[in-house]
Amino acid sequence: MAILEMENVDVYYGNSHVLFDLSLDVEENEVVVLLGRNGAGKTTTLRSIVGSVPRREGRITYRGTDIADAAVDRISGMGIKLVPEDRRIFPTLTVHENLQVAAETAGDPRPVEEMYEIFPTLDDLRDSLGRDLSGGEQQMLSVGRALVQNPDLLLLDEPTEGLAPVIVEDLRRVFREIVEEDVTVLLTEQNVQFALDLAERAYVIEKGSNVWEGSVPELRERDDLLEEYLSVSVAESD
Numbered sequence: 001m002a003i004l005e006m007e008n009v010d011v012y013y014g015n016s017h018v019l020f021d022l023s024l025d026v027e028e029n030e031v032v033v034l035l036g037r038n039g040a041g042k043t044t045t046l047r048s049i050v051g052s053v054p055r056r057e058g059r060i061t062y063r064g065t066d067i068a069d070a071a072v073d074r075i076s077g078m079g080i081k082l083v084p085e086d087r088r089i090f091p092t093l094t095v096h097e098n099l100q101v102a103a104e105t106a107g108d109p110r111p112v113e114e115m116y117e118i119f120p121t122l123d124d125l126r127d128s129l130g131r132d133l134s135g136g137e138q139q140m141l142s143v144g145r146a147l148v149q150n151p152d153l154l155l156l157d158e159p160t161e162g163l164a165p166v167i168v169e170d171l172r173r174v175f176r177e178i179v180e181e182d183v184t185v186l187l188t189e190q191n192v193q194f195a196l197d198l199a200e201r202a203y204v205i206e207k208g209s210n211v212w213e214g215s216v217p218e219l220r221e222r223d224d225l226l227e228e229y230l231s232v233s234v235a236e237s238d
């Protein structure tokens, strides 16, 4: 059963029309990836789900409740947590404090210590300030801050952006463990290889519109789509 449903959604920034009749759904315990080039509308789609940009047309429902006009706090309170592209950790708090603050603001948090089991790298950095972490460590902390809040649906916006390949490899291992925990995830990615490795189902969007949806194994066979909309070859995505 779909827990999140977006139907025929249109979003504007001022007069600029950015999402056109966009539809997608995410089922419980599924990992779904939203793929598309720079500027395709991936971030805007996630923002419309969490309520930070209003939709002008269309329906967005979460577990059967209409959330299209709901406030950001209410949507967060329903268990939808976004890890934004810019990570937004607290630079002057330690790793441990960052996790504690996130846990304290959640209704039903997980124990902070569990985050150190998922991210052993963070365990060694408990007393380090957020601003002193590398990009990969910040990304782990940012995901840890969302996970400690025990999300019902985790939205990840380009988690590998700007990270060195060796760090992406590390993240891939950690994310695999996370998705095996039965968390429901909708992620956006430009790193097709990373995305196809984690997700079960994919949507491809171009200029704010759906151009394809299907299973990841099907997408791997679609060299034409990967080249046309994502500028990668099948060989690169293997």
Ligand SMILES: Nc1ncnc2c1ncn2[C@@H]1O[C@H](COP(=O)(O)OP(=O)(O)OP(=O)(O)O)[C@@H](O)[C@H]1O
Binding pocket: 013, 016, 018, 036, 037, 038, 039, 040, 041, 042, 043, 044, 045
């Ligand atoms: N705050 C804003 N005001 C006006 N236009 C915006 C704003 N944010 C994004 N846009 C425009 O909306 C379109 C979709 O942007 P969006 O960030 O959703 O794409 P994306 O697929 O996430 O790409 P990226 O990988 O660059 O983040 C782009 O044309 C972008 O320039």
